[in-house]
Amino acid sequence: MRKQTPKSRKAKIQNRLSEVNEIELLEAWIESGKPESGSNPLSLDPLPHKGPVGRLTDGSFSRYAGCDRFSQLPVSKKTKDGLTQCKYKTMTDIQRASIPHSLCGRDILGAAKTGSGKTLAFVIPVLEKLYKARWGPEDGVGCIIMSPTRELAGQLFEVLKSVGKHHGFSAGLLIGGRKDVDAEKEHVNGLNILVCTPGRLLQHMDETPNFDCSQLQVLVLDEADRILDVGFKKDLNAIISQLPKHRQTLLFSATQTKSVQDLARLSLKDPEYLGVHEESDTATPNRLQQTAMLVPLDKKLDMLWSFIKAHLNSRILVFLSSCKQVKFIFETFKKLRPGIPLKCLHGRMKQDRRMGIYSQFCEQRSVLFSTDVASRGLDFNKAVDWVVQVDCPEDCAAYIHRVGRTARYLSGGRSVLFVMPSEMKMLEKLEEKKIPLRVIKANEKKIQSVSDLLASLLVKYPDLQHLAQRAFVTYLKSIYKQKDKEIFDVTKLPIDELSASLGLPMTPKIRFLKQKLKGKTVSEALSLIPENTSNENLLEFPVKKPDTGKSDVEEVEEEDLVLAKETREVGEKISSKGDDMLATRVTKKKKLKINVHRPVGTRVVFDEEGNTLPPLARLAATSSADDSVQLNKEKVNQRYAELRKNLKVADKEDKDLDKKRRKEKRIKEKMKYKRGREEEEKEDEDVSWSDAEIPRGRVDKKTKIYFDSDDEDGKRTETSKEGIGADSISLAEQEELALKLLNSMHS
Numbered sequence: 059m060r061k062q063t064p065k066s067r068k069a070k071i072q073n074r075l076s077e078v079n080e081i082e083l084l085e086a087w088i089e090s091g092k093p094e095s096g097s098n099p100l101s102l103d104p105l106p107h108k109g110p111v112g113r114l115t116d117g118s119f120s121r122y123a124g125c126d127r128f129s130q131l132p133v134s135k136k137t138k139d140g141l142t143q144c145k146y147k148t149m150t151d152i153q154r155a156s157i158p159h160s161l162c163g164r165d166i167l168g169a170a171k172t173g174s175g176k177t178l179a180f181v182i183p184v185l186e187k188l189y190k191a192r193w194g195p196e197d198g199v200g201c202i203i204m205s206p207t208r209e210l211a212g213q214l215f216e217v218l219k220s221v222g223k224h225h226g227f228s229a230g231l232l233i234g235g236r237k238d239v240d241a242e243k244e245h246v247n248g249l250n251i252l253v254c255t256p257g258r259l260l261q262h263m264d265e266t267p268n269f270d271c272s273q274l275q276v277l278v279l280d281e282a283d284r285i286l287d288v289g290f291k292k293d294l295n296a297i298i299s300q301l302p303k304h305r306q307t308l309l310f311s312a313t314q315t316k317s318v319q320d321l322a323r324l325s326l327k328d329p330e331y332l333g334v335h336e337e338s339d340t341a342t343p344n345r346l347q348q349t350a351m352l353v354p355l356d357k358k359l360d361m362l363w364s365f366i367k368a369h370l371n372s373r374i375l376v377f378l379s380s381c382k383q384v385k386f387i388f389e390t391f392k393k394l395r396p397g398i399p400l401k402c403l404h405g406r407m408k409q410d411r412r413m414g415i416y417s418q419f420c421e422q423r424s425v426l427f428s429t430d431v432a433s434r435g436l437d438f439n440k441a442v443d444w445v446v447q448v449d450c451p452e453d454c455a456a457y458i459h460r461v462g463r464t465a466r467y468l469s470g471g472r473s474v475l476f477v478m479p480s481e482m483k484m485l486e487k488l489e490e491k492k493i494p495l496r497v498i499k500a501n502e503k504k505i506q507s508v509s510d511l512l513a514s515l516l517v518k519y520p521d522l523q524h525l526a527q528r529a530f531v532t533y534l535k536s537i538y539k540q541k542d543k544e545i546f547d548v549t550k551l552p553i554d555e556l557s558a559s560l561g562l563p564m565t566p567k568i569r570f571l572k573q574k575l576k577g578k579t580v581s582e583a584l585s586l587i588p589e590n591t592s593n594e595n596l597l598e599f600p601v602k603k604p605d606t607g608k609s610d611v612e613e614v615e616e617e618d619l620v621l622a623k624e625t626r627e628v629g630e631k632i633s634s635k636g637d638d639m640l641a642t643r644v645t646k647k648k649k650l651k652i653n654v655h656r657p658v659g660t661r662v663v664f665d666e667e668g669n670t671l672p673p674l675a676r677l678a679a680t681s682s683a684d685d686s687v688q689l690n691k692e693k694v695n696q697r698y699a700e701l702r703k704n705l706k707v708a709d710k711e712d713k714d715l716d717k718k719r720r721k722e723k724r725i726k727e728k729m730k731y732k733r734g735r736e737e738e739e740k741e742d743e744d745v746s747w748s749d750a751e752i753p754r755g756r757v758d759k760k761t762k763i764y765f766d767s768d769d770e771d772g773k774r775t776e777t778s779k780e781g782i783g784a785d786s787i788s789l790a791e792q793e794e795l796a797l798k799l800l801n802s803m804h805s
């Protein structure tokens with residue numbers, strides 16, 4: 059928001075009524091037409107668009123409750139100018155319903171579908187409240203707008219800046235992950251409006267000298283149910299305890315809380331509950347086409363890959379349940395070059411990068427792999443074509459917010475949810491919440507398999523193998539941590555198949571469980587995890603994780619340490635129970651019994667208990683104790699044999715294709731030569747036998763699957779060279795890999 063000098067032209071033009079006069083008029087107008095408490099202005103007819111507005115000739119005022127134009131509202135000229143410049147004319151339902159009440163100073167609990175304009179429903183009353191109070195720089199913090207995530211706070215700040223650009227208030231964005239906290243501390247006391255995440259606000263409350271919110275006029279919680287959730291409970295309680303009780307409070311969300319406890323925490327006074335879409339047949343936007351597809355766990359990546367290949371001209375938002383999965387899928391798919399730019403977003407990224415990714419995704423067609431950090435509130439320029447939920451959301455509210463990233467305001471959108479057989483209950487729950495889902499079955503024949511390519515990548519890039527293992531573990535952890543046990547049952551998951559689908563040669567040991575995840579033992583093992591063991595990867599929200607200033611790699615390493623520590627603790631707990639399903643390596647300190655009288659030069663071998671053993675006895679002991687190692691070796695051999703077989707088949711296919719291509723090229727060149735230059739050019743335009751297209755033909759055939767692809771939309775134009783599935787692993791590289799594998803087996 060910019061400050062105006064008294065001499066500015068705009069100030070002169072608008073100054074027919076002085077500010078004081080305008081405020082008096084607005085107050086009288088608002089008072090004269092106050093909607094009944096408990097009424098919904100939406101039930102009133104809109105006013106005629108060309109009728110008189112404001113004070114009428116007889117001294118009365120025009121009606122504003124029920125009107126559907128911003129111009130008909132009793133709001134300041136500065137706000138109206140801001141709205142007009144942003145091209146906002148007609149109000150959405152939630153704006154029509156709530157703004158008349160909030161202008162009267164009432165507390166609001168607003169609920170409306172995603173993308174229905176809730177932001178303006180609180181930005182306008184905030185500006186008006188401070189304007190009418192003639193708030194100035196010396197008055198300090200007059201309004202706090204809180205958001206659960208940094209990106210959303212950034213977006214709200216932009217809306218506030220653009221609609222409030224003619225007002226003279228100072229506003230600041232206070233979010234975690236920004237290094238300039240000291241500079242922020244110097245200025246924060248001079249700000250009138252704070253747009254913030256709870257963690258950063260609390261940090262200022264704790265650390266900034268003289269930070270004062272005692273004059274606060276309005277408190278807004280966007281995504282209120284999320285901020286009132288347990289994750290933010292402590293922070294929010296601490297914040298509320300420092301705010302004056304006498305204030306206006308506005309709560310908005312697509313999935314609003316009605317919990318009396320929550321409302322009591324915020325000391326709301328006779329709030330107006332405005333749930334504008336409660337009578338609607340659906341809880342999601344009408345222009346959103348939603349499908350659910352039954353996908354077994356081990357087929358999820360194949361399905362995702364096939365989906366992306368079939369929608370190369372779309373903007374696709376993909377939700378996964380942990381940062382590690384996001385990283386793994388992003389890194390591997392990037393190497394496989396699907397033919398569309400890929401991006402990733404998660405809570406462990408540096409803030410600048412997060413903001414950069416967010417803006418880039420708004421600008422160009424691409425696939426964004428994300429955790430739930432992007433699930434709420436973000437508008438992405440209203441241009442997301444598809445929301446793909448690869449991992450099931452934790453509940454119906456999470457589902458509603460995720461799919462709500464598409465089909466915003468008047469635009470359409472599509473979404474697909476991958477449901478595993480063990481998660482079928484989710485579909486019933488979604489139906490109960492009035493979410494219209496068309497369940498379709500995947501045509502397995504048409505799915506392009508990606509797990510073998512992943513396996514090859516993992517051999518080529520050992521770092522990816524580590525990432526795959528981490529993705530595997532954090533996925534299982536995320537399922538275990540879910541509250542709804544009717545839907546999420548880690549014991550029902552095909553663990554070995556999951557591991558293979560990530561390209562891992564063998565199922566990793568779940569170290570934090572200290573047990574192989576099989577059958578019932580999983581839940582037994584899980585029940586031994588201390589209750590307060592936090593799931594690092596599920597805590598996506600920035601306020602919980604102050605920026606460490608370290609690189610992602612460093613953070614991965616740190617996490618490993620945490621995991622190792624957890625492992626040790628759990629291991630100790632299990633071993634203290636004497637459970638026979640004990641995991642492998644619980645390190646015990648052994649006392650070595652040393653024979654100081656032994657002849658010099660003889661090798662001494664100790665058994666498990668520290669007793670000395672003759673050399674041959676050692677051999678006997680290892681061979682019997684190493685059965686499990688043997689088993690694992692067999693598994694590895696089996697897996698590698700499979701890989702070799704697949705590589706051979708792919709190799710043969712590539713050779714045949716290459717042969718065919720060369721032959722065709724030779725023929726074509728001959729013909730070109732004969733026809734002369736002109737015809738040759740023409741022919742080039744018609745049939746381009748570029749290197750890029752030959753494998754594409756092969757891949758494209760496979761990509762035409764059951765989805766409504768971009769082809770059907772008539773949008774897709776061409777497939778770039780990047781669009782070749784296995785391009786990044788060339789024939790020579792595959793041969794080299796096969797050799798490497800064979801060598802490593804024999805060594």
Ligand SMILES: Nc1ncnc2c1ncn2[C@@H]1O[C@H](COP(=O)(O)OP(=O)(O)OP(=O)(O)O)[C@@H](O)[C@H]1O
Nearest residue numbers: 148149150172173174175176177178312435462467
């Ligand atoms: N009155 C209006 N006229 C035109 N466009 C509007 C209007 N109100 C809001 N919009 C646009 O609609 C889109 C969605 O608005 P907004 O982000 O406020 O939705 P929301 O209800 O807060 O969604 P979510 O529940 O996902 O947070 C934005 O692009 C916004 O600019």
